[in-house]
Amino acid sequence: MIQCKTSKEISGMGHSMKRKEDDRFIHGKGNYTDDVKLPGTLYMDIVRSPYAYAKIKNIDSSEALKIPGVLAVITGKDLEQYNLHWMPTLMSDTQMVLPVDTVMYQAQEVAAIIATEKYIARDAREAVRVEYEVMKPVVDPFKALDADAPILRTDKPDKKDNHIWHWEVGQKEETEKIFQEAEVTVKEQMHIPRIHVASIETCGCVASYDKVDNHLTMYMTTQAPHAIRTVFALVAGHVGLTEEKIRVISPDIGGGFGGKVPVYPGYVIAIAASFLIGKPVKWIEDRSENLQADSFARDYHITAELAGTKDGKILATRMKVLADHGYTDASANPSKFPTGMFSIGTGSYDYPNAFMEADAVYTNKPPGGVAYRCSFRVTEAVHAIERITDRFALEIGKDPAALRFQNFIKKEQFPYHSPTGWEYDSGDYEAGLKLAMKGIDYDNLRIEQAEKRKKGELMGIGLSTFTEIVGAGPSKDFDILGIKMFDSAEIRVHPTGKAIARFGTKSQGQGHETTYAQIIAEELGIPAKDIQIEEGDTDTAPYGLGTYASRSTPTAGAAAVMAARKLRDKAKKIAAYLLEVSEDDLEWEPGKFSVKGAPEKSKTIQEIVFASYTNHPQGMEAGFEATHYYDPPNLTFPSGAYICVVDIDPDTFEIKVRRFVAIDDAGHIINPMIAQGQVHGGLTQGIAPAMYEELIYDDDGNILNGTLMDYLVPTAVESPSWETGHTVTPSPHHPIGAKGIGESPTVGAPPAIANAIVDALKPYGITHLDIPITPYKIFKALKEKGVLDKNIVES
Amino acid sequence: MKKEITLKINGEEFTKEVEPRTLLVHFIREDIGMTGTHIGCDTSSCGACTILIDGKSAKSCTILAVQAAGKEITTVEGIATTEGVHPIQEGFKENHGLHCGFCTPGMMLRAIELLEKNPDPTEEEIRWGISGNLCRCTGYNNIVKSIIYAGAKLRGDELPSTEPVFVE
Ligand code: FES
Numbered sequence: 001m002i003q004c005k006t007s008k009e010i011s012g013m014g015h016s017m018k019r020k021e022d023d024r025f026i027h028g029k030g031n032y033t034d035d036v037k038l039p040g041t042l043y044m045d046i047v048r049s050p051y052a053y054a055k056i057k058n059i060d061s062s063e064a065l066k067i068p069g070v071l072a073v074i075t076g077k078d079l080e081q082y083n084l085h086w087m088p089t090l091m092s093d094t095q096m097v098l099p100v101d102t103v104m105y106q107a108q109e110v111a112a113i114i115a116t117e118k119y120i121a122r123d124a125r126e127a128v129r130v131e132y133e134v135m136k137p138v139v140d141p142f143k144a145l146d147a148d149a150p151i152l153r154t155d156k157p158d159k160k161d162n163h164i165w166h167w168e169v170g171q172k173e174e175t176e177k178i179f180q181e182a183e184v185t186v187k188e189q190m191h192i193p194r195i196h197v198a199s200i201e202t203c204g205c206v207a208s209y210d211k212v213d214n215h216l217t218m219y220m221t222t223q224a225p226h227a228i229r230t231v232f233a234l235v236a237g238h239v240g241l242t243e244e245k246i247r248v249i250s251p252d253i254g255g256g257f258g259g260k261v262p263v264y265p266g267y268v269i270a271i272a273a274s275f276l277i278g279k280p281v282k283w284i285e286d287r288s289e290n291l292q293a294d295s296f297a298r299d300y301h302i303t304a305e306l307a308g309t310k311d312g313k314i315l316a317t318r319m320k321v322l323a324d325h326g327y328t329d330a331s332a333n334p335s336k337f338p339t340g341m342f343s344i345g346t347g348s349y350d351y352p353n354a355f356m357e358a359d360a361v362y363t364n365k366p367p368g369g370v371a372y373r374c375s376f377r378v379t380e381a382v383h384a385i386e387r388i389t390d391r392f393a394l395e396i397g398k399d400p401a402a403l404r405f406q407n408f409i410k411k412e413q414f415p416y417h418s419p420t421g422w423e424y425d426s427g428d429y430e431a432g433l434k435l436a437m438k439g440i441d442y443d444n445l446r447i448e449q450a451e452k453r454k455k456g457e458l459m460g461i462g463l464s465t466f467t468e469i470v471g472a473g474p475s476k477d478f479d480i481l482g483i484k485m486f487d488s489a490e491i492r493v494h495p496t497g498k499a500i501a502r503f504g505t506k507s508q509g510q511g512h513e514t515t516y517a518q519i520i521a522e523e524l525g526i527p528a529k530d531i532q533i534e535e536g537d538t539d540t541a542p543y544g545l546g547t548y549a550s551r552s553t554p555t556a557g558a559a560a561v562m563a564a565r566k567l568r569d570k571a572k573k574i575a576a577y578l579l580e581v582s583e584d585d586l587e588w589e590p591g592k593f594s595v596k597g598a599p600e601k602s603k604t605i606q607e608i609v610f611a612s613y614t615n616h617p618q619g620m621e622a623g624f625e626a627t628h629y630y631d632p633p634n635l636t637f638p639s640g641a642y643i644c645v646v647d648i649d650p651d652t653f654e655i656k657v658r659r660f661v662a663i664d665d666a667g668h669i670i671n672p673m674i675a676q677g678q679v680h681g682g683l684t685q686g687i688a689p690a691m692y693e694e695l696i697y698d699d700d701g702n703i704l705n706g707t708l709m710d711y712l713v714p715t716a717v718e719s720p721s722w723e724t725g726h727t728v729t730p731s732p733h734h735p736i737g738a739k740g741i742g743e744s745p746t747v748g749a750p751p752a753i754a755n756a757i758v759d760a761l762k763p764y765g766i767t768h769l770d771i772p773i774t775p776y777k778i779f780k781a782l783k784e785k786g787v788l789d790k791n792i793v794e795s
Numbered sequence: 796m797k798k799e800i801t802l803k804i805n806g807e808e809f810t811k812e813v814e815p816r817t818l819l820v821h822f823i824r825e826d827i828g829m830t831g832t833h834i835g836c837d838t839s840s841c842g843a844c845t846i847l848i849d850g851k852s853a854k855s856c857t858i859l860a861v862q863a864a865g866k867e868i869t870t871v872e873g874i875a876t877t878e879g880v881h882p883i884q885e886g887f888k889e890n891h892g893l894h895c896g897f898c899t900p901g902m903m904l905r906a907i908e909l910l911e912k913n914p915d916p917t918e919e920e921i922r923w924g925i926s927g928n929l930c931r932c933t934g935y936n937n938i939v940k941s942i943i944y945a946g947a948k949l950r951g952d953e954l955p956s957t958e959p960v961f962v963e
Pocket residue numbers: 833834835836837838839840841842843844845854855856857
């Protein structure tokens with residue numbers, strides 16, 4: 001049970017307050033980017049490359065330009081005149097806005113049409129003739145470094161191969177030694193598939209440039225409006241569009257999940273078009289364009305190894321990653337972390353030593369590597385450690401739960417220093433796993449499984465006990481393009497005691513309009529319903545780095561607390577003045593200050609606020625406003641214990657997730673209903689790559705499933721009925737002990753499911769299957785093991 | 796060549812000239828200006844554009860505006876009554892059946908038809924019933940709960956609790 005300090009009327013932390021933003025959504029009054037209508041708007045459509053790697057010989061726009069209503073066909077050569085044909089990525093690599101001579105992946109932007117109507121723009125798109133000279137692409141990342149592989153980034157004069165960067169962390173020599181001497185070592189090669197966020201709203205913008213004022217208003221689907229404004233100013237400052245002349249507005253967002261962090265070429269082309277023509281230009285991509293061209297996530301090939309003793313003590317892990325970044329490194333990681341937080345890969349276990357390394361390569365695939373509902377590559381690391389932990393349990397014949405209990409970092413070991421350099425803030429991993437085992441009735445499931453195995457039935461139980469690392473981040477290590485990863489809150493309380501608060505973050509469905517109001521309500525005692533929350537307008541909100549990587553609560557949420565506490569200090573001074581007592585004689589309960597020992601002498605927060613405008617102490621600043629920029633002292637380390645039961649049909653190998661229990665520890669919870677909703681959603685996004693989703697390319701770099709007809713986003717039928725719960729281990733350094741919840745389920749679910757499926761197949765000698773695990777993969781694996789009925793024919 | 800069509804949307808009659816190739820969803824969003832009906836795909840897969848045509852749910856990205864001539868259309872803007880929100884709207888708000896809200900209009904309209912045909916559906920029936928509508932945010936648990944709640948409200952039964960249930 002979660003204890004609340006405030007009344008339901010105030011609805012501070014711990015109340016399952018219904019969401020304030022829902023009224024507009026259930027009435028169809030959400031205002032998403034495609035709903036923005038400005039007078040005189042022009043429409044943009046994009047010609048895309050059918051080839052993965054080709055030289056552009058010629059672009060013939062003449063037929064397209066003959067279509068009435070077509071104003072322009074913009075090519076890379078046009079942008080080159082303004083030096084706008086390339087732009088920086090968030091990882092300080094470079095990305096084409098439009099190509100001048102070479103296309104690097106299938107579906108890359110080649111030219112943009114500007115027309116008076118959407119349908120006319122599409123007609124013109126079909127009428128543009130592009131001549132290509134097709135080249136043999138590099139598709140397989142393992143071949144990208146071959147001596148005979150073509151060098152893809154010929155635009156970089158010094159580039160002599162397709163290698164982007166090397167990264168490593170940990171104790172290389174010690175780890176090697178342990179592996180040489182260990183009683184038991186296990187090793188698996190795994191692929192964390194290339195997937196897509198596939199938010200139901202695609203990306204788009206309305207770029208509106210006013211020639212007279214030299215001012216750009218950019219409505220766009222972005223999770224980080226302030227950072228994007230700065231990036232635009234860096235890209236376009238040289239043509240006179242400096243930062244004070246740019247206003248980025250991120251209206252309602254139909255799901256982001258990291259896919260709306262990067263700057264896509266379409267945004268920049270729309271700005272360029274609006275700048276040149278002087279009218280608003282709207283660009284909304286299709287779903288297929290979204291899946292085929294916008295940033296992918298994951299795509300890590302990992303060799304994971306574990307060394308331990310015969311009785312189950314783990315001693316060291318070693319991981320080697322090959323990262324396929326497509327043709328440019330357009331990840332969205334903090335600058336100093338090319339592999340993001342992959343070094344969280346020692347997980348919840350007390351590893352004396354670890355060594356991890358990664359190499360990234362260019363291929364002819366779309367760029368990306370976004371943090372898809374994951375704090376920068378944590379999903380990849382967690383999958384590797386949770387799978388290899390199970391592999392080790394299998395090797396030594398120990399129950400995977402018992403093995404985890406044996407090796408967990410103990411509660412008393414926090415703050416815990418991991419061998420890869422992190423200081424975990426707090427955790428109680430045993431409590432989480434115990435609750436999950438009780439919730440799913442683990443012991444009886446194992447008994448049932450033993451019975452079923454005797455009958456040849458395929459039932460599996462899978463665990464994942466992971467540690468997340470979120471809330472980037474402390475300014476000493478964390479920045480994006482040099483901008484430190486603090487975040488901000490500004491609270492203004494009006495004379496009548498109602499408030500507005502603005503933030504540098506941007507909700508995409510997380511419910512900030514409710515949860516931020518609850519945080520302020522908790523601190524100031526002003527009812528949450530009386531606090532309006534605003535985000536996403538760079539002209540009005542304080543600067544912040546945006547919402548992704550579960551950072552909103554750890555950073556902006558903390559900023560709200562600190563700003564509110566400044567106001568409470570001021571309120572105390574005013575109360576003392578009004579009640580004619582000293583501040584020391586006052587005590588606070590949510591919503592009012594009263595005199596110690598004389599509770600009838602009190603002032604409500606509303607009375608105090610009113611006085612701050614009407615009767616404030618002389619010498620004190622009038623008004624009731626505060627701003628705070630919060631620079632977190634450390635990251636936060638949420639954790640979870642997930643257990644999943646699967647049944648596999650012995651004839652069709654259809655996999656059914658019978659039950660899934662998820663216990664999360666995100667510290668103090670602001671709104672249990674919303675936190676639970678986040679977990680549900682993340683779990684479905686976890687089952688997706690575990691069983692259904694992967695972007696597949698053929699040898700020529702053609703995407704084979706670039707539409708929602710063949711890229712399998714789970715429906716309500718594939719998605720099981722999730723069972724969730726929590727343990728509460730507050731973060732000691734966060735002002736309200738919160739850790740962030742949104743991403744744990746996406747991170748923790750895939751290995752639980754994979755472990756369950758592999759567990760079901762354990763009697764047949766299968767030790768690992770790459771996700772997504774499909775019936776066909778099971779069929780093939782069993783066939784390879786020679787355990788299939790001879791009359792089952794491969795179809 | 797444009798063609799004149801007359802149709803009713805949320806009880807109001809509209810007569811407009813449209814190109815025969817105009818998709819109904821574009822007609823509703825661009826020509827009529829009601830933007831509550833959304834577009835989430837180009838392959839009739841997501842259901843964000845779901846509306847009711849003569850009471851039957853349909854994906855409005857899969858129908859031409861001219862095919863809807865003479866029909867009565869209901870969009871999300873038309874489901875609340877003067878007395879207040881529709882039970883399905885109440886269900887979604889009370890049960891946290893939405894996060895970003897992008898799939899919500901389509902989901903609710905689909906659910907209205909589902910409950911009309913099957914006033915007391917099982918969880919399994921609801922899941923299959925909304926399987927033409929994708930939601931990327933909620934994981935569907937609370938959408939199912941919202942529809943169960945709306946069903947109870949429409950039948951006049953006792954309303955189920957809206958409190959979140961946790962493994963304790
Ligand atoms: S927009 Fe996706 S089904 Fe209509």
